[in-house]
Each structure stands twice: as structure tokens, then as C-alpha cells.
Amino acid sequence: MTQDPTPSTQPISLAIIGGGIAGLTLAAGLHLNSISKSDPRNKKFVFTLYEARPYFTEIGAGIGLGPNAQRAMHLLHPDILAAYKSCETRDQLSVEERARFFCFRVGVDDLGAGKGEGKGKAGDLIADVRSGGESSVVHRAKFLGELSRLVPVEMTRCGKRCVDVEVLEGSGVEDREGGVLVKFADGTEARHDAVVGCDGVRSVIRRAVLGEGDEAVEPVFSGKCCYRGIVGMEKARVILGEEMAMESQMYLGKGGHVLTTPMNQGQAVNVVAYHTKEDGKWEDETWIKSVTKQEMVARFAGFSQTVRDLIGVIEKPDLWAMFDHPPAKTYHQQGQLCLLGDSAHASTPHHGAAAGMAVEDALVLSKLLGSVECKEQLRGAFAAYDAARRPRSQRLVTSSRRTGRVYDFEDEVVGDDMLALREYLEHAWDWIWYADMDKHLEEAMLVCDSLKESSQPQVSAPKGLDRDLCFSAGAQEPLRLIGSVG
Template identity: 45%
Template sequence: MAERSSLSIAIVGGGIAGLTLTVALLTKCPHIKVTLYESAAAFGEIGAGVGFSPVMVRTMGMIDPRIEAAFIKCNKGNVNPDPPVWFTARVGDKRKKGVELGEESFTIPAREGPNGGVHRAQFLDELVKLVPEGVAQFKKRLRDITEATDGSGDAILHFADGSTAQHSAVLGCDGIKSRVRQIVLGDVPEAQAVFSGKYAYRGIFPMTKAIEILGEEIPKMPQMWLGYHAHILTFPIANGTLFNVVAFGSRPTWEDKNWVVQTSRDEMMEDFKHFIPAAQKIIENMQKPDIWALFYHLPAATYYTTKPLICLVGDAAHASTPQQGSGAGMCIEDVHVLSELLSACRQKEQLTNVFHAYDAVRRPRSQRLVATSKEAGKLWEFEGEGVGDDLDALRNNALSRMDWIWDHEISKDLMTAKLMMKEGLPNTP
């Protein structure tokens, strides 16, 4: 018989972070009643690729083996070279002199183990299967969170449809435009995402077409085409049947209120007019010339508050640009640490210690990713400080810059957090 408890938790947002956290709590915390609130009418993700390193995939298995199995199912069919490769870098910009354009400049090794890209929407579909019926409520757009007036200290969630819900605590997984983040941080610049100076075109087309353009081998392996103030990233997804493309450009400001805007195919091609024909052919085959502005979060002073109890998870806490391919992986790490701490939490009074310990171990690491991903966005476009278009310096930087992400021992973080929780360190932001 399931253990009973008065604890109830609201999870706001049904993306990768929200769904994995829901599955984690249902698996590890039968004593906690969990409700997931999603603003849309159904779960859904953009049709783009998302990558995970081996350490992130192993962490999925620590949360729930079914989550790791979902990744492996979506990743099946992608080529995993021996030894493993993160990306092969090639110069795609014809303005770079003294190099063989389009040829391998250097390769960044990856770590052993399951890794690579999956179709974001496909992975989400697999995660949805792990959430029992009745756990999620849809069309629940959050307006505000207030403290209950009944003396319980509970959180009251106020939704756009006029309804409310009362829970012991709220976990905000509502992404880069997080309303929960705004409530936790208040009226400060860090509450809103800021433009990174970079934007991207995202596209997917059949692997057969990519093979026509690039030959049999190159499309099946992750590639990075370097250029001045622009670069192109490609990797296989959907069991090797689809070719995922992210083509990056630069501009100093973003004036449009929308973060995704439509442009013309001619304008898209203009951004890559200096690239070699093969790279331009990749761009030509992208179906929609939509520009995705790349925003990120300035470092928050805290990931939680206590009146009422609210905690930020995933992109709501630390949205980063994608140039190091680890943003979704950081969400997975968040979920593992937080769900483990909550599994030992039996009383509402312990939640402050849970959130404090989570904040202490997760905030420095996740905010470091935001900062270094922004640096990487410059590096891949010959803008890196002290590096520029020096390929030897670029290679040396690239070969070591992922070590702290890939070789991290999340178990040590968890041990530290559990000790902090046990000691009950006081903190009431």
C-alpha cells in the first residue's frame, strides 16, 4: 500500500524538465501527491533535435530506467563511432584563408556510452507514456502564486481560466519565459531572459537528401561548419532517418517582441553567402526560413523562495544558449538531485532544507553552463577572446572546454546536498 502523506506538489510546465520530474516523483516519492499543470491543450514540443552526453544519459537511468530507455529508443539507428565523437569541425566560410575548406579541421572526442541527438518531440512522446492518466491538467496558464490565508503556508496557484489550486509547494518547470521565475525573483533584470546576440535557423530534412549533398558518411556524424559570425551544426536524429540542422547567425540586438519570426529564403541564404556550396546546399534544404532568437538567463540570486515554497527547475532556473549542447542535460541533473532529496522529505517543514540544498549544489554548476555556452557561441564563429580564427587555439580550447560538464560526478553533488538537508542549514530568501 502506498505511503500516505499530507505533502502535495504542483509542477508547472510539461516540457522535458516537467515530465521527467513528474516521472521521478511518481517513482521515488509515493508519499507525495503530484499534479502537473500544462498551459497548452496537450503536451507538445518543437520539431527539433536535442542532444545528451553519456553522463546525462546515465543520470536518466538513475532517475528512472524507463527514461533512459526512452532516450535509447529515440536514439537508436544513429551512428556511434568508435572512438566516440562529439563533433567534427570544418571551416565552411570561404573568407578563411590558408585552410582546406570543408575538410576536417579537428575532431572533438566524446565520452564512452549512449549519447547523441534525438528528435525533441519524439522523446517527449515517450516521456508522456510514463505519466499516468489523471496526473496532468491542461489549459492551465499560470497567472500568479500567493500564500494561502488559512495558516497552512501552502501555495495557491492562480490560473488564467479563473481556477485556483492549493499545494504544499510549487516546482517551476515552465521554461525560458517562466512565469514562476518572475514570481520567485520579483522585479529584477534577472527575472527576464536577455538576447545573446545570436539567432538560429532550425530545420530537419530526410537523411537521404543529406547523403546526396554530403556523401554517405558525413551526414551520419555530428558536424560543425565554422565561419565568421555564423556557423552551422548538423547531426542525425530519429534513428538516423532525419538530418537535423541548426544554422547560427549574429546581430547586436533583437527588437521584435516575438522570439521566432519568419523571414524569406533569400534573406536566410544571404546570412550564409560566404559559405562553401555544400554548406549552402544544406541551408537551401531547410523547409521554413524561421529565425529563432537565442535568449538566456542572467544568473539568479536564488532558485527558490519560502513564502510560499517555490523552486525553479531546468530552463526556468538557468536557460542557456545551445552552443554546448548541454541545456537539456542540466535539466536532467536538476531532476535527479531534487527528486532524491524529496524522496527523503516526509514533512512540509523539511521542504525549505530540500530547496536550500538543491540550490546550493545546482545553481553554481548550471549557471556556469549558461556563461560558457555563451562563450562557445562566440568561439564557433571566430569571435572567441584570445582565439579568433586561429584554428590551433580554437582546437585547444574546444578539446578541453567540455570536460567539466562530461566528467562531473553527480553522485558527489547528491551526497553534499543530502548532508546539507540533514543538517538543516537555514536559508530563507
């Protein structure tokens, strides 16, 4: 395959589909960096962010981002981190207190016949897990609002649901043939040089990248569900006690766990109560459904009085089914389509790190795109992004599932052994929080540079780059670079 010798002089036109955390962070990163680094009259990219909803918002309450994600936001642009910080709940706490992730506690009256330290009683501390850096919670809708302020309104289109994309024939160099046709539910279409799918777990772009019939296209039910609610701080204080209500707690029990996190600058507590669905199946088309309070309370009958009291004050409960993605074989196609955030690697929420992965994705992709000089180099940028991001983000999906089982005493190795639980919990986030984002980025750039130089579809590890280093930010197994670059 040869590269076209006359690269286009027109800016590369990018469609970002989906304005959640992934899409907005990418858009903000591209916009802020092009303002600060390049002459606006000589832009390499123009992008349009298409969001299905009428405005940028999201149901759901708190969302936590760890030190890795906060570092990624800073590296992407300090204004992005500042937007996050402006919504932080725990800004009144000391740095040490802000480093606390969760206090994991026994959530049942009797921990049963566990081995090792075995028998804990209700409320006993299993592990006080702290991140080395900051770990905090923001109100999701508020954070999305702040992020959207960083993206010029003329670059966004709300109320535009993408229903399909068509990769067009042609070089697209001189006459702008080729590229991708984006089709919307309202019957309109838009042509762009490339499309980045940030359209979440039920992604249209994922289907296009992987191909109809690929078994990894559809998300799968993880076997876990949760009830979510917000409890006023006064009520939470009465049930949990002053100190416990102001800190994030997780109460573990057989077949379920309940977590509490303070939110809205300490005026309320976000409560999420997980349980395992015995038959492991979810047959409803919708993933969120209203349930009666009695049904919810009955689920936690085996838990301690504190947990039952907490569950008892959630009004109008909704039940959320937790889905995740089977591993995708690639995150990109032909320099024209690319997946980012949940559309690439939707995970269960048990590590509380999936949005953080989306932020990391946005950092890596936007920096790689920043190095692209012409449309012909998009393929190399997307391939480098895939090589850098796929191992780490897919590890999250697997690890998060296991962590959910650990919380619910269902893990074959850990079980309900207090000692083994503590050991697991104290180290389960090491690879997520302590990944070296600067190095990760550097490695992705090296891969990209080598791919830009290469016109071969078969690529080997770039010269001078230790293959294992490529994936040092958390991969379990190095990705084989030998193969199609997409």
C-alpha cells in the same frame, strides 16, 4: 525560527508547472521512485503536473544529451533512461561511434589570416570531439511522448496555463492553510503546499521567486539567431557525402556556424544555421518569425559551397532568436517555490547541454524530496538543491555564450586560430560530461541533512563536508552558504 513540533500527516501536495523535459523528468522521477520505494498508501507526496499546451509536445527537432545527462537519467530511474534510449537516433552505431559529439570543420573557403596553424580550407577538420561515454540525439517530441508515458495521466493536467502564484499566509500544518495558490488562465485556481516551476525561459514562477523588478527576471537576447530545418537524408547525402551526412558535423565561419545531425533513425538530417545579429538587438515580441529563403541564403554568402548548398535546401525557414537568463540570486523561496530547468537557468544552445542540466536538476531535486519527511523540511530540501545546482547550471549559461562566440571566430583569445580552436573545442565539455553525478547527489544530500537538522536561517557549511566538495560537479566558484536559506 522554530519548526512546528507537529508535522502534518497528510501527503505534501506539489504542483509542477510545465511539462517539458524538466517537468516530465521530475514527475517521472517522483512517481517511479515512490512506486518502487514506498507503500502507495503512505505516500509522502502527491503531485499534479500542469502543462499549458493541450498535450505534451514541442516544436523543434533534435535534442542531444551527453553522458552526464544519461547517467542522471539512470540514477533517477532506469525506466527514464530506457525511455530516452527508445528514441535514440544512433542506436545502429557502435559504442565508439555513438561517443562522437561533433566533427568541427572549416565552413568558409579561406580561414583567413589566423595565427598558429592558421589557414584551413573549406571542410578541413578542426576537431573531432567525442564524449567519454555516450552522446546521442533524440527527436524532442518523441522523447517527451515517451517521458509522459511514465507519469500517470491522472497526475497531469494539460491545457492549464499558470498565470500567477500567490504564497499564502499560515502554517498549513493542521488545516492545510498556507501553501501556494496557483492561478490559471482559464480562471481556475489550485492550492498546493509547494510549486516547482518548470515553465521554461519565460517563467511565471521565476518572477515570483525573484520578485517583480529583479533584473534577472527577464531573459536577455544573446545576439545570436538561428534558422532551423530538416533535410531528407537523400538530399543531405548528395550535398555532404555519405559518411558526413550520417555523423554530426559543425561548420564554423566568421559570424556564424551551421550544424547537421542525423535524426529519425538516419532518415533525415537536422540543420541549424546560426549567425550573429550585427546590432545585437531583438525588438520583436515573438522570438520565432518566418523569413524569406533569400534572406537566409544571403546571411551565409561568405560560407563554403557545401554550406550554401545545405542552406539552400531548407524550405520555409524560420528565424529563432536565442535568449538566456542573467544569473538568478536564488532558485527557491521559503520552501514553497522552486525553479528547475530553463526557468532557473535558460542558456543559449551552444553547448547542447541545457536540457541535460534540467535532467540533472530533476535528479537532485527528486532525490532531495524523497528524503523529506514532512512539509517543514521542504525549505531545507530546496535550499540544498539551490546550493548544489546553481553554480553548475549558471556556469553553463556563461560558458555556452562563450562557446557560441568561439564557433563564430569572435572570441578574443581563440579567434580563428585553428590550433587554439582545436584546443578549446577538445576540452570545452570536460566539466559538463565528466561531472561525477553520484558524488554530486551525495553532496546535495549531505547539505540537505544538515539543513533539516538546523532551524537557523543562517547556515554554514555542513559538518564534515568540505565546502569545495559541495560544488565539485563543475562550479567555478563555490557558492557562499552563509546567508538566508530562503
